[in-house]
Amino acid sequence: MNILVVADPLVTFKTYKDTTFAMMRELQKRGHTLAACEPQHLQWQTGHPVSALVRRIELTGAADDWYRVLHQGREALHTFDAVLMRKDPPFDSEFFYATHLLEQAEREGAKVFNSPRALRDHPEKLALMEFAQYAPPTLVTRSPEAIRHFHAEHKDIILKPLDGMGGMGIFRVGPDGMNLGSITETLNQGGATSVMVQAYLPAIVDGDKRLLLIGGKVAPYVLARIPQGTELRGNLAVGGKGVAQPLSDTDRAIAEAIAPTLAARGLLLVGLDMIGDKVTEINVTSPTCFQEIQQQTGFDVPAMFADALEAAMA
Structure with missing residues (x-):
């Protein structure tokens, strides 16, 4: 297959842990050819298909100069066998516009994963609403009064912005309500x-677990991101410790209940976040943790993803 990866600049990749890099490495190993571009390189003009300024690349296997550019030029997206949308969050206006360009490319014959429409329809915090039976008590609001009532009911709460990533902007307010007003005003x-x-x-003390749903199936291991020291957040981006562990029976039951619905909507890869037996987020833009799980358990997550992509293209 001839595969285009739409992602952040390649020079920013931390290849020792980057999931998109792990995908690309596995795909090249299977004989597929690779090209890359950034969302800003997408373009549409009346009378022409959606195109992008792309670089045909080859992975070198080196730690530093890990890819070489074979050719650069503008190409129509529908000429690729598959387009992988792997731009990291946040889901801002430019990401939103990129999904519309990618959806037009789909109308022209491109096959895009994850589906651009599904990316728009499943914002990573709000996608939880559809599966509320598996979630902790949750409130989404602009109202400070509603937040005060929610705190009065539940005593100990977490507040976070809808467009946050990597643990950004997460606050905990305990039973004393200290700084609830100030935190609400800030957020x-x-x-x-x-x-x-x-x-x-x-249960956050045991980790914020990342479950991977790939092609409607559940990977057999999770990455528990465990907060360190006095830190509330387990996110790896803020120093959480990633510990791979087998799925629990509860993890599997919940993930298998959710996975087929999301896969049927064109979400080839989903990162389900769970604390204890509760789902806290559903990540669809650029789920990670492939390399951490593979390195600690030996389970080949990139191969599972490549199998699912090849099956979707069959």
């Missing part, structure tokens, strides 16, 4: 911005 910007509020889950 909702005087009522201009919606906030997600969830009941605090003590």
